[in-house]
Amino acid sequence: MKNALFVIHNSPDTRASEFATLAALASAVASAGYTSDLLVLNTTGSASVTIKHGNVFRAVSAIAPESPVGDGAEFLVHAVGKAVADASMSLVVGLGTIANRNWAPQVAASLSAEYLTACEAIEAADGGLRVTAPVMGAMVQKSVSLGDRKAVLLYSGEALAPSSGTDVDAQVSSTAVEQGRARFIASEALPDTGGIPLRGASRVVSGGLGVGSADKWQVIEQFAAKVGAAVGASRAAVEMGWVPSSRQVGFSGQKVSPDVYVAVGISGAVHHLAGIGGAKKIIAINKDPEAGIFKVADIGIVGDYEQILSAAMRKL
Numbered sequence: 555m556k557n558a559l560f561v562i563h564n565s566p567d568t569r570a571s572e573f574a575t576l577a578a579l580a581s582a583v584a585s586a587g588y589t590s591d592l593l594v595l596n597t598t599g600s601a602s603v604t605i606k607h608g609n610v611f612r613a614v615s616a617i618a619p620e621s622p623v624g625d626g627a628e629f630l631v632h633a634v635g636k637a638v639a640d641a642s643m644s645l646v647v648g649l650g651t652i653a654n655r656n657w658a659p660q661v662a663a664s665l666s667a668e669y670l671t672a673c674e675a676i677e678a679a680d681g682g683l684r685v686t687a688p689v690m691g692a693m694v695q696k697s698v699s700l701g702d703r704k705a706v707l708l709y710s711g712e713a714l715a716p717s718s719g720t721d722v723d724a725q726v727s728s729t730a731v732e733q734g735r736a737r738f739i740a741s742e743a744l745p746d747t748g749g750i751p752l753r754g755a756s757r758v759v760s761g762g763l764g765v766g767s768a769d770k771w772q773v774i775e776q777f778a779a780k781v782g783a784a785v786g787a788s789r790a791a792v793e794m795g796w797v798p799s800s801r802q803v804g805f806s807g808q809k810v811s812p813d814v815y816v817a818v819g820i821s822g823a824v825h826h827l828a829g830i831g832g833a834k835k836i837i838a839i840n841k842d843p844e845a846g847i848f849k850v851a852d853i854g855i856v857g858d859y860e861q862i863l864s865a866a867m868r869k870l
């Protein structure tokens with residue numbers, strides 16, 4: 555029997571669907587012959603954490619550092635490393651969040667383990683565990699059968715839920731921060747804007763660089779609110795600081811599979827398309843009739859997005 559350690563940050567922004575997704579992945583790795591433990595880094599200050607479908611895990615431990623540790627990366631390198639050594643873990647799994655991308659490569663290096671980020675599928679196959687992730691700028695889809703190899707995996711696929719399972723309350727234990735190991739790492743990530751979560755949304759309205767400015771981003775927010783959609787963004791819009799990185803769709807962001815995906819002022823770069831392959835219907839609004847996004851769109855509207863969205867808002 556091989557052992558897997560699942561790791562999650564529990565902050566005020568953590569959603570039940572994130573716990574459920576890890577529990578569903580734990581069920582998948584169980585089919586491949588792994589036991590799964592869950593390690594929760596709790597930064598809410600609460601004495602206990604409710605873990606959705608938590609009984610899927612063999613053991614759940616929730617820890618909080620005795621003193622502040624920034625985004626927790628250094629602390630987690632230490633805490634995950636200790637848990638891996640204590641229970642001879644050969645697999646570490648987390649969600650593909652920015653916080654996890656800070657510690658996971660360090661843990662993989664210290665374990666001499668395979669490191670796969672942006673995994674889209676982690677499933678039992680070939681008598682073991684098979685992982686699928688885009689590589690080479692999403693030009694290539696890589697499928698790896700892990701066999702007996704150690705691996706650190708970050709999952710960026712769709713929200714999942716196990717078919718059964720009950721919630722578990724875990725007590726948070728205060729854990730000493732080793733002197734000289736933990737240090738504050740400033741994080742520039744903007745807090746999520748709230749609203750409908752991107753993961754699992756049935757409708758998504760995403761804006762790109764064509765939106766034009768931070769002030770105009772509210773046009774995207776208002777239209778999304780009007781049609782009951784989650785707000786998404788291209789990486790270019792995230793890099794401009796118009797929208798938090800938690801809303802990025804694509805190769806290095808989240809994969810979405812909504813019924814309807816509306817791309818506003820997005821050119822359709824391969825890295826963006828890597829995140830919307832599961833969308834059932836794509837509507838693209840772009841002023842450039844040659845924009846690549848029209849090649850994958852079911853409905854394409856050529857024109858200035860402000861005029862098009864304000865006309866649509868008047869009709870709705």
Ligand SMILES: Cc1cc2nc3c(=O)[nH]c(=O)nc-3n(C[C@H](O)[C@H](O)[C@H](O)COP(=O)(O)OP(=O)(O)OC[C@H]3O[C@@H](n4cnc5c(N)ncnc54)[C@H](O)[C@@H]3O)c2cc1C
Pocket residue numbers: 691761762763764765787788789790791802803804805806807808818819820821822823824825826829839840841842845857858859860
């Ligand atoms: C390793 C790697 C990972 C990446 N990961 C991601 C990722 O996860 N997600 C992602 O999105 N990108 C990612 N990128 C970046 C990606 O390659 C593109 O650079 C990015 O998607 C472009 O964003 P955009 O479409 O918003 O901007 P642009 O390509 O600049 O397109 C803007 C579009 O807006 C249109 N436009 C302008 N004004 C208007 C208007 N008034 N009305 C209507 N349309 C208008 C233009 O015609 C244009 O088509 C990654 C790149 C690399 C190298």
